[in-house]
Amino acid sequence: MPRPPPTAEEIEEFRRQKLVEVIPEGMSKSEWKKRKRQQQWQDSKEEYRREKRAKKKAVAARQREQGTKPQRKFPPKTQQPSGLSFVFDCAFDDLMNQREVVSMSNQIARAYNVRRHCTYEMPLSIVSFDKRLKTRFDDVIRDHVNWKGIEFREEPLEKVFPDTSKLVYFSADTDDVIEELEEGTTYIIGGIVDKNRHKNLCINKAKELGIRVGRLPIDKYIAINGRSVLATSHVYEICCKWKEYGDWERAFNEVLPPRKLKDKSEDDDHNESNTTGEVETTHDVVSDTVENSGANEEEGAKSEPKAN
Numbered sequence: 001m002p003r004p005p006p007t008a009e010e011i012e013e014f015r016r017q018k019l020v021e022v023i024p025e026g027m028s029k030s031e032w033k034k035r036k037r038q039q040q041w042q043d044s045k046e047e048y049r050r051e052k053r054a055k056k057k058a059v060a061a062r063q064r065e066q067g068t069k070p071q072r073k074f075p076p077k078t079q080q081p082s083g084l085s086f087v088f089d090c091a092f093d094d095l096m097n098q099r100e101v102v103s104m105s106n107q108i109a110r111a112y113n114v115r116r117h118c119t120y121e122m123p124l125s126i127v128s129f130d131k132r133l134k135t136r137f138d139d140v141i142r143d144h145v146n147w148k149g150i151e152f153r154e155e156p157l158e159k160v161f162p163d164t165s166k167l168v169y170f171s172a173d174t175d176d177v178i179e180e181l182e183e184g185t186t187y188i189i190g191g192i193v194d195k196n197r198h199k200n201l202c203i204n205k206a207k208e209l210g211i212r213v214g215r216l217p218i219d220k221y222i223a224i225n226g227r228s229v230l231a232t233s234h235v236y237e238i239c240c241k242w243k244e245y246g247d248w249e250r251a252f253n254e255v256l257p258p259r260k261l262k263d264k265s266e267d268d269d270h271n272e273s274n275t276t277g278e279v280e281t282t283h284d285v286v287s288d289t290v291e292n293s294g295a296n297e298e299e300g301a302k303s304e305p306k307a308n
Helices: 008-019 029-066 098-117 131-139 142-146 201-208 232-245 250-253 289-290
Strands: 085-091 124-127 151-152 169-171 185-192 213-214
Touching: 085 232, 098 124, 098 131, 098 151, 098 232, 124 142, 131 142, 131 213, 169 201, 185 201, 201 213
Parallel strands: 085 124, 085 185, 124 151, 169 185, 169 213
Antiparallel strands: none
16 A cells, blocks of 8 residues: 655654754765665664555455466475585675675575575575675574575685585686586576676686686577676576576576567677676566565665666
8 A cells, every 4th residue: 555645744844853963973965864764764664564465465365356366386395406506606795885785685585585496406505695795684684594405604615615626607708608507516606786897707706716617508598688697596596497497598588587588589690708697796676475485675675776
């Protein structure tokens, strides 16, 4: 239900508070406004969630009356072993702004939900889980401590996986295309939301650590509308779908939103090496199903910023 417009008394009170507010010493006006918005969200989020739940119940009731309610998908009771494992390398906290950190946390929550519903065991580790990302989880997504099949490690990648012989780091900046996911291999996905500001970030780190690199075969199966910058959670979900179907094209088309896709015949002559499945990610909106599994949303993650 929409919120009622503010009353004349509320407007007057807002104006009065604005006249007497004092910006803390050492803080800019823009930072002060940002802090106020964050506090306003914290103060109103419970009401927002109640309204959202009420709206979902109303929609579900209407769908039941019309006989159009889709069947709910439950996680499988048992998952088959896959022989694969995945890592989100989140060592890039200092390269993101706060909004991007929020986005990254929501993508991790989305990936957890994908893992729960996959018919295969696709274990996931989050490494370099520290700084603002960890604070975000501790403050907002506190249920992550109960998540199964996903491990949070504060140690960096090289400490958690000192043996690099069975590691592959996803990067769009390589000519090595991954045609199949190999059992016994751990695949690393760069956990950064930077709108492609930082070029060659993942491939340079992989080379420094002596880790093999590979890229998804996107241009072989589909064409992307615009630059092929995929969310971290999308890369993980695509890998889950490939394991289920054994079909990259079906996995891409099922996971990627329609706005990202276009007729491949229109773009056969315009693919470049850096537009083939970039995993240095853009923002991904957390779905309602993630919220149900314990990931709480924040106002800063309600809308998806456009890629540059």
